[in-house]
Amino acid sequence: MLLAVLLPFIIAIFIPLLSRWKHNLHTGFFVTAVPVVIFIYFIRFIGQGFEPVEREYSWIPSLDMNILLYLDGLSLLFVLLISGIGSLVAFYSIYYLHKSEQLGHFYVYFLLFMGSMLGVVLSDNVFVLYTFWEFTSLSSFLLIGFWNHREGSRYGALKSMLITVFGGLSLLGGLVYLSVITGTSSIQEIMSQRELVLNHEFFPLILGLILLGAFTKSAQFPFHIWLPDAMEAPTPVSAYLHSATMVKAGIFLVARFFPMLSVSEWFFIIVSTVGIFTLCWGSYMAVRQTDLKAILAFSTISQLGMIMAMLGFGTELAIFAAAFHILNHATFKGSLFMVAGIVDHETGSRDIRRLGGLMTFLPITATLALVASFSMAGVPLPFLNGFYSKELFFQSVYELDLSVTGIIAFLQSIFPYLAVFGSIFTFVYSMYFFFGTFRGQGRIEKLPKKPHEAPIGMLVSPLLLVVGVIVIGLIPDLINKPFVEHAASAIGGADISKDIYFWHGIKPPFIMSITVVVFGTILFLVRPKWASVYKIVPGILSLNKFYDGLVARTERYSTVITDGYMNGSLGRYMRLILVAIMLVTFSVMIYTGGFTVDTGNLSDIRVHELLIALVMVIAAFGTIVAKNRIAAILILGVVGYGLAMLFVVYRAPDLALTQLIIETVTVGLFLLVFYHLPKLKKTSESPFTKTMNVIISAGFGLLMTMVAISAHSSKLFDSMSSYFVDNSYELGGGDNIVNVILVDFRGLDTLFEIAVLGIAAMAVFSLIRLREKKKEE
Amino acid sequence: MEIVMSILAGILFMTGVYNLLQKQLLRIVIGTALISHGAHLFILTMGELKRGAPPILTDGIEQYTDPLPQALILTSIVISFGVTSLLLVLAYRASKLNGTDNMEQLRGNDYE
Numbered sequence: 001m002l003l004a005v006l007l008p009f010i011i012a013i014f015i016p017l018l019s020r021w022k023h024n025l026h027t028g029f030f031v032t033a034v035p036v037v038i039f040i041y042f043i044r045f046i047g048q049g050f051e052p053v054e055r056e057y058s059w060i061p062s063l064d065m066n067i068l069l070y071l072d073g074l075s076l077l078f079v080l081l082i083s084g085i086g087s088l089v090a091f092y093s094i095y096y097l098h099k100s101e102q103l104g105h106f107y108v109y110f111l112l113f114m115g116s117m118l119g120v121v122l123s124d125n126v127f128v129l130y131t132f133w134e135f136t137s138l139s140s141f142l143l144i145g146f147w148n149h150r151e152g153s154r155y156g157a158l159k160s161m162l163i164t165v166f167g168g169l170s171l172l173g174g175l176v177y178l179s180v181i182t183g184t185s186s187i188q189e190i191m192s193q194r195e196l197v198l199n200h201e202f203f204p205l206i207l208g209l210i211l212l213g214a215f216t217k218s219a220q221f222p223f224h225i226w227l228p229d230a231m232e233a234p235t236p237v238s239a240y241l242h243s244a245t246m247v248k249a250g251i252f253l254v255a256r257f258f259p260m261l262s263v264s265e266w267f268f269i270i271v272s273t274v275g276i277f278t279l280c281w282g283s284y285m286a287v288r289q290t291d292l293k294a295i296l297a298f299s300t301i302s303q304l305g306m307i308m309a310m311l312g313f314g315t316e317l318a319i320f321a322a323a324f325h326i327l328n329h330a331t332f333k334g335s336l337f338m339v340a341g342i343v344d345h346e347t348g349s350r351d352i353r354r355l356g357g358l359m360t361f362l363p364i365t366a367t368l369a370l371v372a373s374f375s376m377a378g379v380p381l382p383f384l385n386g387f388y389s390k391e392l393f394f395q396s397v398y399e400l401d402l403s404v405t406g407i408i409a410f411l412q413s414i415f416p417y418l419a420v421f422g423s424i425f426t427f428v429y430s431m432y433f434f435f436g437t438f439r440g441q442g443r444i445e446k447l448p449k450k451p452h453e454a455p456i457g458m459l460v461s462p463l464l465l466v467v468g469v470i471v472i473g474l475i476p477d478l479i480n481k482p483f484v485e486h487a488a489s490a491i492g493g494a495d496i497s498k499d500i501y502f503w504h505g506i507k508p509p510f511i512m513s514i515t516v517v518v519f520g521t522i523l524f525l526v527r528p529k530w531a532s533v534y535k536i537v538p539g540i541l542s543l544n545k546f547y548d549g550l551v552a553r554t555e556r557y558s559t560v561i562t563d564g565y566m567n568g569s570l571g572r573y574m575r576l577i578l579v580a581i582m583l584v585t586f587s588v589m590i591y592t593g594g595f596t597v598d599t600g601n602l603s604d605i606r607v608h609e610l611l612i613a614l615v616m617v618i619a620a621f622g623t624i625v626a627k628n629r630i631a632a633i634l635i636l637g638v639v640g641y642g643l644a645m646l647f648v649v650y651r652a653p654d655l656a657l658t659q660l661i662i663e664t665v666t667v668g669l670f671l672l673v674f675y676h677l678p679k680l681k682k683t684s685e686s687p688f689t690k691t692m693n694v695i696i697s698a699g700f701g702l703l704m705t706m707v708a709i710s711a712h713s714s715k716l717f718d719s720m721s722s723y724f725v726d727n728s729y730e731l732g733g734g735d736n737i738v739n740v741i742l743v744d745f746r747g748l749d750t751l752f753e754i755a756v757l758g759i760a761a762m763a764v765f766s767l768i769r770l771r772e773k774k775k776e777e
Numbered sequence: 778m779e780i781v782m783s784i785l786a787g788i789l790f791m792t793g794v795y796n797l798l799q800k801q802l803l804r805i806v807i808g809t810a811l812i813s814h815g816a817h818l819f820i821l822t823m824g825e826l827k828r829g830a831p832p833i834l835t836d837g838i839e840q841y842t843d844p845l846p847q848a849l850i851l852t853s854i855v856i857s858f859g860v861t862s863l864l865l866v867l868a869y870r871a872s873k874l875n876g877t878d879n880m881e882q883l884r885g886n887d888y889e
Binding site: 568569570571574575578597599601602603604605606609610613616617620621623624629632633636639640643646647650651652653654655658659662665666669670673674676693694696697698700701702703704705706708709711712719720721724725728729735736737738741742746749750753756757759760761763764767768 | 778779780781782783784785786787788789790791792793794795796797798799800803804806807810811814815817818819821822823824825826828829830831832833834835841842843844845847848850851852854855856858859860861862863865866867868869870872873880881883884
């Protein structure tokens with residue numbers, strides 16, 4: 001099973017080699033073999049006596065991160081969708097993409113996506129699941145931006161990336177919480193400890209984070225806005241990713257965690273409300289679109305909302321209907337996208353306002369579109385699978401338990417109306433899609449290309465899908481017991497068994513279906529009369545504007561903030577650093593009561609020391625007030641010599657010597673340099689900056705004094721210097737303890753101090769030499 | 778005396794920081810020199826002042842001043858000398874090259 005997941009990745013490595021021969025044989029032929037093999041491998045699991053299969057492969061055992069693969073009914077449903085539709089799409093793309101395209105890139109991304117999607121649905125380890133989850137976002141990003149010379153492709157790719165990665169990171173948060181709470185990273189084991197999770201105080205957070213991940217990936221309101229823009233991708237990609245597989249990853253996630261999350265009543269409230277609302281909004285917006293793929297994009301959003309809503313209802317019937325509709329939607333939506341691709345390919349336009357009357361030119365395509373779009377609309381005909389799942393949807397929404405009270409009861413009472421409302425619009429856009437493209441008065445002569453029927457290779461894939469629609473429609477039992485039931489049982493965590501009938505008798509679900517058809521037909525016929533409504537409603541609720549504004553504002557405000565403090569002035573950075581140091585140190589000192597004065601252990605104050613200190617203070621202030629460069633330098637020298645005097649007084653002969661010499665040399669250096677520096681000018685600073693400087697420097701001086709005093713007042717243990725005094729002669733062989741420390745006990749310091757001096761000397765030398773070289777040039 | 782020396786070190790830091798916040802390069806170098814003086818005094822004060830003889834072994838003396846801070850300061854003096862001299866040459870080069878020693882005018886091209 002691991003090989004099945006890794007096969008696309010392995011083949012992807014060889015694609016660049018294979019695509020070298022693309023002028024002899026289209027790369028797509030090699031690629032098509034991959035999903036076919038995977039499909040054949042997994043199809044043998046179908047059957048009444050299916051039992052979950054589990055495999056474990058070691059990855060990072062020390063972190064409890066192993067590649068756990070778990071194939072139950074739900075995974076099997078998705079695996080077969082991914083590999084089955086993957087084969088058809090790969091085959092379709094052979095005829096769709098010309099050999100002059102960058103086929104190598106396309107198929108690498110394609111295989112990358114397929115492998116990661118298989119990984120998502122088969123993983124039982126939450127972290128492996130997340131890894132593959134982000135891989136699907138990444139490969140989807142690459143595929144949407146496949147024609148990267150187009151502005152729209154890049155915009156769409158970026159948008160989908162931002163939104164799905166935002167959701168992916170939320171999901172990671174939820175998964176980390178789950179694995180920390182339960183102490184395991186296996187989904188099966190997490191589910192077996194669901195009581196622990198449900199009673200945990202962080203459960204609402206976990207629910208929110210996981211649902212955020214699912215809603216962004218599955219394009220639920222209000223995160224649906226990336227999907228219509230993802231239609232910039234090549235049509236095979238739209239058919240595969242944005243109708244059948246990736247957008248169902250969120251559905252898969254909700255279904256996977258269903259037994260745990262659905263216990264909470266918030267799960268019902270959030271998921272079913274978001275789902276129903278997405279259903280209505282998507283189908284309402286789909287009627288407004290003029291681009292074939294945009295219609296299908298909003299249709300996908302709406303159908304995903306319907307599946308999400310059924311998962312939210314959580315009754316056995318609803319779960320069964322959801323599993324069934326996942327399959328049905330993949331069949332008819334995949335074929336519709338391929339039909340849209342054929343129309344685009346053969347006429348050069350996807351704009352429904354320019355199309356029309358193509359029935360006679362594209363008879364096979366039109367037939368395929370007819371069956372698929374009628375199935376999408378849920379027209380009550382016995383050979384359309386869409387009708388069955390829609391009927392089950394109506395039944396499940398109608399049979400919601402009305403015995404509860406409060407907000408849930410309110411939601412349950414309005415859901416049937418919303419479901420019918422959304423389905424009416426579904427009907428309208430399905431009819432619009434078919435009749436707008438293939439019937440009516442076309443202006444064939446104005447199309448970029450003269451339309452003619454598509455090559456047979458292009459028709460094979462949608463044909464097979466439409467055959468699927470009809471077969472499922474005619475004999476639902478063929479896939480019910482061996483397949484759909486296992487998926488539904490895996491979602492619900494218990495055995496779920498339902499029969500699929502065409503004719504229920506005249507019951508509420510049937511009446512709802514008829515209502516949809518009747519009102520849908522009326523609305524479709526009078527569509528031009530009410531189409532102006534769209535000028536009002538989406539204009540106000542434009543989420544794209546909100547998104548664009550958010551992105552633009554984020555960029556603008558972060559620039560404003562960065563420019564606000566990073567203005568290139570070193571003085572300002574210095575002030576910020578000093579203020580930060582003071583804030584932290586002062587507040588820690590105050591908070592911990594760190595400032596103490598202990599006068600018990602002080603040496604006596606003598607007059608000559610005070611005098612030296614006084615001279616130094618005056619000199620230190622003198623450096624500030626000095627207007628003259630030489631004066632400032634000499635006054636600085638006074639401070640240095642004063643310090644040397646203090647060293648004498650405090651019995652540090654070596655220090656005094658060094659300080660004297662170095663102060664002399666430094667003053668000499670200053671005097672050498674000052675001649676070349678511009679004259680000290682009067683500072684032209686604003687009074688505010690001046691005051692700030694005074695406050696900051698005074699505060700910093702005060703801080704250091706306080707730190708010094710309190711450090712001196714709270715000595716915790718004796719100095720270790722007695723060791724040096726005792727052993728200086730015995731071990732070091734010298735009388736001068738300071739020198740013995742420098743070259744013997746702590747000789748390494750001295751070594752690197754020599755290195756510092758050496759480097760400084762070399763730097764000084766090269767700075768001056770560099771200038772001379774420049775002069776020579 | 779330690780308290781007086783702490784205050785003196787604080788004042789050296791204060792004047793050093795004030796110089797550091799000025800615009801002219803020379804003042805900034807003076808500021809760093811003052812701060813290193815302050816730091817050396819600070820370290821010396823952290824040892825105990827005047828408890829015993831200079832740390833050179835002499836017969837008959839038991840009590841010496843703490844030799845370890847002195848060794849640390851000695852290292853520090855040399856290093857700060859190296860840094861100061863490099864800074865001076867840098868300041869000299871920068872003002873030669875740019876024709877100004879005003880820090881507010883010495884910014885990247887983005888700000889011109």
